[in-house]
Amino acid sequence: MFTILEALPPDPILGLSAAYRADTRDTKIDLGVGVYKTETGQTPVMRAIKAAEKQLFEEENSKSYIAQVGVEAYNEGIIRLMLGDDHDAVRSGRVRSVMTPGGTGALRIASELIKRMNGDATVWLGDPTWANHYPVIRGAGLSIETYPYYDKDKSQILFDAMMATLDKAREGDAVLLHGCCHNPCGADLSAEQWQAIAELVERKGILPFVDLAYQGFGTGLEEDAYGVRLLADKVPEVLVASSCSKNFGLYRERTGSITAITASAEAASVAESHMTNIARAIYSMPPAHGGFLAGLVMQDQALRTDWIGELTEMRNRMNALRGLFVRKMKATGVDQDFAFIENQFGMFSFLGITPDQIKRLRDEFAIYIVGSSRINVAGISEANIDYLTTSLATVLK
Numbered sequence: 001m002f003t004i005l006e007a008l009p010p011d012p013i014l015g016l017s018a019a020y021r022a023d024t025r026d027t028k029i030d031l032g033v034g035v036y037k038t039e040t041g042q043t044p045v046m047r048a049i050k051a052a053e054k055q056l057f058e059e060e061n062s063k064s065y066i067a068q069v070g071v072e073a074y075n076e077g078i079i080r081l082m083l084g085d086d087h088d089a090v091r092s093g094r095v096r097s098v099m100t101p102g103g104t105g106a107l108r109i110a111s112e113l114i115k116r117m118n119g120d121a122t123v124w125l126g127d128p129t130w131a132n133h134y135p136v137i138r139g140a141g142l143s144i145e146t147y148p149y150y151d152k153d154k155s156q157i158l159f160d161a162m163m164a165t166l167d168k169a170r171e172g173d174a175v176l177l178h179g180c181c182h183n184p185c186g187a188d189l190s191a192e193q194w195q196a197i198a199e200l201v202e203r204k205g206i207l208p209f210v211d212l213a214y215q216g217f218g219t220g221l222e223e224d225a226y227g228v229r230l231l232a233d234k235v236p237e238v239l240v241a242s243s244c245s246k247n248f249g250l251y252r253e254r255t256g257s258i259t260a261i262t263a264s265a266e267a268a269s270v271a272e273s274h275m276t277n278i279a280r281a282i283y284s285m286p287p288a289h290g291g292f293l294a295g296l297v298m299q300d301q302a303l304r305t306d307w308i309g310e311l312t313e314m315r316n317r318m319n320a321l322r323g324l325f326v327r328k329m330k331a332t333g334v335d336q337d338f339a340f341i342e343n344q345f346g347m348f349s350f351l352g353i354t355p356d357q358i359k360r361l362r363d364e365f366a367i368y369i370v371g372s373s374r375i376n377v378a379g380i381s382e383a384n385i386d387y388l389t390t391s392l393a394t395v396l397k
Contacts (some may be wrong), residue, residue, distance in 0.1 A: 012131075013370060020368045028366035029384050031375040034183070034347060035251060036314060039381045046249045048307035052296040060292070068276040068284075070099020070257075071291035077298030078242060078257045082212065082225055089232050093265035096272035098279065099286045102254040103213045103243030104136060109258040110209060110239045111140035112278045113271070118172040123209065125176050126150070126162070128372070130183045130211070133176060147175075150185040152350050152373070155340035157187050163200060171205035179212035179240070180224035181346025184374040188218065188345050194227045198234040210240045216247040216311045217318070218345035236263040244294050246347070247311055255290030318347065321380045328385055332393035347378050357395045365391040 010018070016032040035043045045053075069075060075097040079090060089095045100106040114121050123137050126149030137144060147165040148158040166175055177197065180188055189197070201208050208231045218224040231238045237260075244255040260271040279286070297303045326342045341349045351373040361367040367388060369375055380388060 016368055016370060019362075023366050023368075025366040027387055028368070029379060029388055030368050031379040032368045032370050033379075034376055035378070036246060036249065036318075036347065037376075037378045037381075039317075039383070041379075041381065043251070044249065046307060046310050048297045048303045048310065049249060049293050051303055051306070052293045052300075055296060056289075056292050065285045066288045066291075068098070068279060068286070069096075069272065070286045071288060071295045073295030073299050074099055074255075074291040075257065077295055079259065081215065081221065081298065082228055082240060082242065082259060083232060083261075084222070084225070084229065087229065087232060089261050094263065094268050095232075095259060095261045096268045096275070097257045097259040098272060098275045099291050100241075100256045100258055100279070101283060101287055102245060103211070103241055103256040104132060105254070105283070105286075106241035106243070106256040106258040107133065107136045107211065108140065108282065109275055109278050110241050111137045111142055112282075113239070113258075113260075113274055114174050114207065114209070115140050115142055116274060116278075117207075120172070121207075122169070122173045123176060124166060124169055124173060124206075126178070128184055129176065129178070133211075137176075145169075150182075150187055150350075152185075152352050155187075155350070155352060157189070157193075159189075159193055159196075163196060166197075166200060166206070167204070169204055169206050172207075173204075174207040174209045174239070175201065176209045176211060177227065179210045179215065179227050180218040181214035182344075182348070183213065183346070184348045184350065184370075184372060186341070186344030186346055186349040186377075189227065191226060191230075194230050197227075198230055201231075202235050208235055208238045210238065212240055213243040214246050214346050215242065216308075217315055217347065220315075221247075221308065221311070232261050237261065244290060248290075248294050248297070248307070250290040250294065253290030253293070254287055255294055318377050319345075321377050321385075322349075324382075324385060325377070325380060325389065328389040329392065332389055334393050334396045336396055341377075347376050348374055349377060350374055351392075353392075353396070360395045361391060365394075367391055 020030045079097050122143045122145050124145050124147050127146045148161040151158050210228050215224045240259040242257045245251045262268045297307045322342045326338050329338045353373050358369050
């Protein structure tokens with residue numbers, strides 16, 4: 001039977017990473033893969049996670065299965081990280097979180113849940129959005145439509161067009177929104193825009209489906225949760241897929257959560273029963289290690305303080321690199337204005353350059369960028385910034 005299959009092309013980003021690793025030039029720069037990097041190009045284990053690992057090594061006395069919902073301390077910590085301690089949904093028991101294999105697992109559980117609630121639902125995705133949203137959501141058997149989000153040529157959010165398009169959505173549809181640090185464009189909604197979206201989804205009866213993969217990488221842990229908290233205030237039902245890959249550095253531990261915010265405590269319990277039932281059919285039990293580590297960090301005050309401190313250092317570094325890149329590019333004298341990059345958040349931005357220019361950067365200068373011109377800002381460093389900007393200026397002139 002395997003002989004009837006035809007080989008599929010490699011994932012564009014993973015293929016780019018393989019090409020980068022095979023490149024022997026000393027000047028090579030990887031701006032493609034979406035992981036945080038230090039000045040030396042490392043993706044570190046965070047200090048608080050290291051300390052939690054030592055504690056877990058001493059205290060863990062079994063590798064038996066954990067509960068289907070995941071690690072209790074982790075679930076509680078994620079809910080409070082997302083909504084705060086005093087949110088009405090938390091106080092009234094209207095929220096449940098189930099630990100998943102990464103943010104991708106959370107997206108799939110959410111998609112399957114939407115399918116159960118409304119088999120005819122359409123999920124509305126922004127253009128652009130994270131490429132993996134499409135196969136994950138379609139894999140659950142849901143239909144997809146798109147709404148305009150970002151104009152790469154003008155480097156701005158197309159909010160009026162977005163709202164006009166979403167006004168066409170039907171009751172029972174879902175709209176996927178990036179909670180902060182938009183992947184791939186880095187352009188985030190303002191508080192006023194979140195307010196308008198909350199009013200629209202409430203009026204239309206649309207389910208807000210938030211992908212919150214970068215909380216703490218934008219302007220702060222509290223600030224980055226603004227959209228989710230506003231929706232939870234204004235709309236009776238919200239689904240949130242979250243990830244600990246970036247803000248806890250737990251990439252390979254595959255630690256995520258699907259969180260349902262409902263109109264009542266009874267509905268929250270029902271939602272949890274379906275989320276765990278869906279998980280049972282896909283992967284049965286969640287991986288435990290990352291949940292134990294993140295749970296320890298969120299519950300232990302000293303570890304939490306150290307984690308927030310290092311997360312702040314990471315965020316400040318990326319924001320500073322944005323400003324440095326803009327200044328360096330301006331100094332090269334190119335006509336193209338990159339000032340918008342300094343006003344965006346998180347790891348990603350579009351450079352807005354052509355496929356031919358991207359190819360030249362790779363072939364002539366060993367600078368690896370995704371074909372859409374999305375760059376990982378964290379791949380820039382004080383050591384490579386001059387080479388990067390002068391190389392980019394060369395292909396732009």
